Amino acid sequence: MTDADKKRLLREMLFYRRFEDRCFEAYMERKIGGFLHLYSGQEAVATGVLEMAKTGGGDKADYVITGYRDHIHAIKSGTPPREVMAELYGKETGSSRGRGGSMHIFDPTANFMGGYALVGQPFPLAAGLALGAKHKKSGQIAICFLGDGANNQGTFHETMNMASVWNLPVLFVCENNMYAIGTHIDRSTAVRDQYKRVCGYNIKASQHDGMDIEVVMKAAKDAVDYVRNEQKPYFIEFITYRFRGHSMSDAKGYRTKEEEAEWEKRDPINIFKARLIKAGIVTEADIKKMQDEIQHEIETDIIKFAEQSPEPSVAELTKYVLDDNPNPRWIGPLQNKY
Amino acid sequence: MAVLAYWEAIRRAHDEEMANDPLVIAMGEDIGVAGGTYKATSGLYDKYGAERVIDTPISENSYTGIGIGASMVGMRPIIEIMSINFALLALDTIVNAAAKIRYMSGGRVHCPLVIRTPGGTAHQLAAQHSARLARMFMSTSGLRVVTPRGPIDAYGMLKSAVRCNDPVVIIEHERMYNLKEDVPEGEFFRPLEGAEIVRKGEDITLIGYNFSVHLCLEAAQRLEKDGVSAEVLDLRALKPIDRETIRRSIEKTHRVVVAEEDEAPVGVGAEIITGIIEDCFFALDSQPVRIHAADVPVPYNAHLEKAAIPSADDVYQGALKVLGKI
Ligand SMILES: Cc1ncc(C[n+]2csc(CCOP(=O)(O)OP(=O)(O)O)c2C)c(N)n1
Ligand SMILES: [Mg+2]
Numbered sequence: 001m002t003d004a005d006k007k008r009l010l011r012e013m014l015f016y017r018r019f020e021d022r023c024f025e026a027y028m029e030r031k032i033g034g035f036l037h038l039y040s041g042q043e044a045v046a047t048g049v050l051e052m053a054k055t056g057g058g059d060k061a062d063y064v065i066t067g068y069r070d071h072i073h074a075i076k077s078g079t080p081p082r083e084v085m086a087e088l089y090g091k092e093t094g095s096s097r098g099r100g101g102s103m104h105i106f107d108p109t110a111n112f113m114g115g116y117a118l119v120g121q122p123f124p125l126a127a128g129l130a131l132g133a134k135h136k137k138s139g140q141i142a143i144c145f146l147g148d149g150a151n152n153q154g155t156f157h158e159t160m161n162m163a164s165v166w167n168l169p170v171l172f173v174c175e176n177n178m179y180a181i182g183t184h185i186d187r188s189t190a191v192r193d194q195y196k197r198v199c200g201y202n203i204k205a206s207q208h209d210g211m212d213i214e215v216v217m218k219a220a221k222d223a224v225d226y227v228r229n230e231q232k233p234y235f236i237e238f239i240t241y242r243f244r245g246h247s248m249s250d251a252k253g254y255r256t257k258e259e260e261a262e263w264e265k266r267d268p269i270n271i272f273k274a275r276l277i278k279a280g281i282v283t284e285a286d287i288k289k290m291q292d293e294i295q296h297e298i299e300t301d302i303i304k305f306a307e308q309s310p311e312p313s314v315a316e317l318t319k320y321v322l323d324d325n326p327n328p329r330w331i332g333p334l335q336n337k338y
Numbered sequence: 339m340a341v342l343a344y345w346e347a348i349r350r351a352h353d354e355e356m357a358n359d360p361l362v363i364a365m366g367e368d369i370g371v372a373g374g375t376y377k378a379t380s381g382l383y384d385k386y387g388a389e390r391v392i393d394t395p396i397s398e399n400s401y402t403g404i405g406i407g408a409s410m411v412g413m414r415p416i417i418e419i420m421s422i423n424f425a426l427l428a429l430d431t432i433v434n435a436a437a438k439i440r441y442m443s444g445g446r447v448h449c450p451l452v453i454r455t456p457g458g459t460a461h462q463l464a465a466q467h468s469a470r471l472a473r474m475f476m477s478t479s480g481l482r483v484v485t486p487r488g489p490i491d492a493y494g495m496l497k498s499a500v501r502c503n504d505p506v507v508i509i510e511h512e513r514m515y516n517l518k519e520d521v522p523e524g525e526f527f528r529p530l531e532g533a534e535i536v537r538k539g540e541d542i543t544l545i546g547y548n549f550s551v552h553l554c555l556e557a558a559q560r561l562e563k564d565g566v567s568a569e570v571l572d573l574r575a576l577k578p579i580d581r582e583t584i585r586r587s588i589e590k591t592h593r594v595v596v597a598e599e600d601e602a603p604v605g606v607g608a609e610i611i612t613g614i615i616e617d618c619f620f621a622l623d624s625q626p627v628r629i630h631a632a633d634v635p636v637p638y639n640a641h642l643e644k645a646a647i648p649s650a651d652d653v654y655q656g657a658l659k660v661l662g663k664i
Contacts (some may be wrong), residue, residue, distance in 0.1 A: 063411065097444025106443035113410055114443065118434050124400040125435065128407020135363070135413060142407075158400030165395070182348070320445035321480055323503040330498035334532030334574070 002216070003281045009051065009213060011270050011290045013043045016072045018294050019081060020244075022073070022303065023088060023102075027248055031307075033087045035117075036102050037069040041243035044268035045175050046145060048216030049236075050076040052224045053143055057110040060138065062224075064147040065122045068103035070115030074143055075276040078110030080307040081298075091309035098312045099320060111140075119180075120153025122146060123172070127163045127233075130170035130298040134231060141169040141227045149180025151194055160201040171227045172198075173220075174237040175210065181246045182254035195237040203233050208295055210238025211266045214275075241266070339520040343509070347489035347521055348378040348454070352416060353497035354525060356386050358413060362500055365392045366404055366418030370449065375420050375645050376456065376515045389647065398424050401451065403431040406505075409451040410439065414500050422457035422468045436505040439539070452499045453507045458549050458599055460512035465635035475507050475607070476576035482506040483577040484530050489519040491574065494528025502530060509576075511549045518531040524577030533580040535587065535628035539569030542657055543611060545584065547573040550597040550621040553629075556650035557597075561657055576606060584610065585617045592623040595656045597648060602630035627656040 012046045020038040026247075027036050033066045039046070053062045058154040074083050079095055087094030088102050095107050113129055116122050119310045126144030133140040150156060152172065163170050174194045178185045185192055195205035204226065208219040216238060223234045245252050252260075276282045342350065356362045363380055373380035383391040394401040398419060405415035419425045425432065436449045459468040475483045482504050486492040492510065499506035500562035537558050538552060544554035551572045558568035571587055573579065590595055594614060596607040607628030614626060632646040658664045 065407075094444070096442060096446070099444045100442040104442040106439075106447055108443075108446050111408075113447065114439065116435070118430060121403065121430060121435055124403025124431065125407035125410070127400075128404040128409070128413075129406055129411055130407075132408040132411035132413045135361070135408070136411075155400050158397035159397075159403070161403060162397065162400060166392075181441065234534060306599065307661075320443075321483070322440070322442045324445065325447070326504075328529075329527055330502045330530060332529035332531035334529050334534055334580075 044213040049220040052220040063142040073104040077112040079107040084304040089306040093309040118154040120150040123155040123159035130168040205235040207237040210240030228247040345515040346494035362414040398427040402428040407658040419455040458511040459508040465637040467638035472599035487551040533583040537570035539567040553650040
């Protein structure tokens with residue numbers, strides 16, 4: 001990795017943090033409704049893993065799928081941030097035309113195959129994306145990001161089994177932040193180390209620090225290469241921490257201030273920043289400049305675009321339920337005999 | 339013309355669609371090496387191989403989800419769920435994923451997937467193998483639901499379903515897999531929408547779908563002996579419903595019986611009759627009647643089972659009631 005790459009990755013993570021903070025503000029201003037799950041604290045995982053994947057869409061880029069905490073996974077896959085923000089604003093220019101919202105970002109042009117609200121549901125969908133890629137021999141793999149809590153769903157076990165039996169090229173990325181909303185992993189789950197849970201399915205697995213992007217990248221590279229070359233699944237676990245509440249109305253009464261303070265010392269952005277400063281790759285002044293540019297871009301481009309975009313038309317309420325332009329040969333009308 | 343059984347018609351549709359498009363795959367329990375519980379995929383494993391005729395483990399929710407994921411990237415999976423009772427385990431992926439992905443993505447991602455499943459009562463299979471859940475799928479936005487009554491539709495609708503860009507649920511019936519019909523030899527498609535008048539009549543309309551069409555036809559024959567000319571209408575698709583064809587028939591006959599094998603509360607008949615009241619209330623000369631299963635888990639005992647499930651006689655008696663003859 002070149003110094004320029006390191007600088008770019010730092011800037012990306014600074015951008016993601018500010019993007020999510022700005023979503024928080026827009027939510028407080030009631031510009032964004034519904035549920036809003038922010039990614040702050042976990043940036044090194046999606047940034048590091050997807051840096052090692054083929055992103056950007058097209059028939060060679062990998063497929064990415066995740067849960068409801070999905071903004072950053074979409075952006076790192078190649079979805080324009082302004083389309084993500086417009087989606088949160090419910091606008092027609094949003095990545096899902098305002099029909100999906102925060103939890104349902106979709107962008108097939110970036111091979112970002114969606115954010116899903118049902119905990120654990122993306123496991124089989126991801127295996128299906130991988131089955132499609134394998135069938136088409138396209139060299140693509142599927143990458144599925146989910147939380148520790150999702151591993152307690154039946155879909156986890158069912159999918160690990162089938163992905164293994166059918167040798168599907170899918171990378172399962174477990175973002176273990178030790179909480180499922182307000183329930184600590186030790187209170188819900190028999191083992192804290194999630195990577196151990198797949199050994200019964202004969203899937204290769206490993207566990208790594210999710211707060212250090214360089215550790216994430218190194219581990220992710222090995223995993224991505226394995227999945228692509230061996231055409232087999234891999235389960236990779238990252239230990240991380242969510243800095244904000246689960247969604248917007250979360251008083252975080254289930255964890256202590258001391259615990260939060262301990263983890264904030266391991267802020268993935270600060271760790272990487274300090275390392276780059278120490279190595280002389282960036283200066284404090286460079287970082288200040290980056291932050292100003294990010295602030296400017298978010299306000300004058302992203303937020304402005306979301307604010308000024310039109311609402312979807314009520315006349316198009318039922319558009320997209322079924323294929324809008326079906327082939328009459330398959331659909332009808334039926335020519336009655338009588 | 340060739341006489342084909344319902345299962346043979348389904349098999350032929352699979353075979354042609356798989357030969358036509360390498361992206362068509364079949365998935366399900368025991369469909370490959372074993373040839374399928376109802377033989378509907380027999381021989382295809384040898385012809386197309388394990389990669390395209392996929393024997394799944396008993397994981398309904400997740401193998402359906404895998405089919406959905408594959409369909410999102412251009413594959414055309416045909417999934418067999420051995421019994422509609424087991425489809426309940428896959429409701430999350432069918433209802434929360436397949437049916438909603440197009441809408442949630444603003445029309446950007448499609449799920450062109452077919453789910454085939456028998457959804458009726460056979461003989462003495464008892465409560466956990468006799469569910470009829472048509473009413474549940476027909477109330478889900480984003481799905482198409484079709485109910486072929488015989489080999490011609492079983493073949494032609496499966497072929498259309500494979501090529502359609504929407505998720506399609508095909509409800510078959512345990513008691514119809516051996517039903518035979520003359521099927522034209524050349525390739526043809528049957529549309530996934532549109533009710534069909536399968537018997538022309540003047541005095542009363544008997545509406546059915548799937549197996550209950552046959553109950554209606556039997557009842558119509560008996561009515562003919564009584565001097566009553568009954569029209570029989572096969573809904574064919576439960577989602578969307580062809581209200582126009584229903585209206586036209588009732589404006590002619592002014593009387594209606596709806597026969598369903600589902601239980602009554604919130605059933606297919608409730609929906610059809612509500613539509614009739616909304617569309618052509620003043621065309622009715624008497625109250626509509628619905629014939630339906632009893633509101634019980636289906637019993638094992640043969641006599642009790644018979645009492646729980648509608649018969650042709652029930653449809654006949656319902657018609658007499660509408661006609662004011664009892
Ligand atoms: C099937 C289902 N059950 C429950 C919920 C409610 N819920 C939303 S997020 C969540 C916790 C998930 O935790 P985890 O998988 O660890 O992800 P994290 O939020 O920590 O990223 C729960 C219980 C849901 N959305 N879907
Ligand atoms: Mg968690």
